[in-house]
Amino acid sequence: GAVVSQHPSWVICKSGTSVKIECRSLDFQATTMFWYRQFPKQSLMLMATSNEGSKATYEQGVEKDKFLINHASLTLSTLTVTSAHPEDSSFYICSAYREFSGYTFGSGTRLTVV
């Protein structure tokens, strides 16, 4: 079946540094990629939607200059958390969407900012 490879699985970084999370669709082309964050014991919160070759659409309240999303190809989307702070610590999940096939989720990235 379709697989989305998400890396890293977990990362610890110092406050003020930037972290890049990659999601790569294996054996299929993801026309649309969704990026979520999830706080403990909460549901998924959509951060942004990205389509290959175009700028991401951010949800209200999500700082686009802080959470940089790049979807340069149909198989790779990246989320960069810039100047990370402890409040950015969360579980980040990507989800690739293909029409008629639905959604494939990455395995998630646990970000801890110290």
Add this chain to the structure above:
Amino acid sequence: ELKVEQNPLFLSMQEGKNYTIYCNYSTTSDRLYWYRQDPGKSLESLFVLLSNGAVKQEGRLMASLDTKARLSTLHITAAVHDLSATYFCAVYMDSNYQLIWGAGTKLIIKP
């Protein structure tokens, strides 16, 4: 704005019992998903329900969709400990392909 209400939010039950999780949504949609999430893990797809009256079953789990009532149910039959997890429903928005998520039901099944 589409809202998705899932209940109960927390469910503790004994092995062998039956129970149902409910997912209500506020506007028209013809597609609904159920997912399972284990602690520290990502989402595992359980069911996609594509039409009114759709019913799908996998093992001890059965999901149904009533688009007229805007209600989906996830029924657990003769629960076993391995089914302990958080279950989410998500409703599809065809305007932008987004999923609108329920709050999740944390299910604990005691031996």
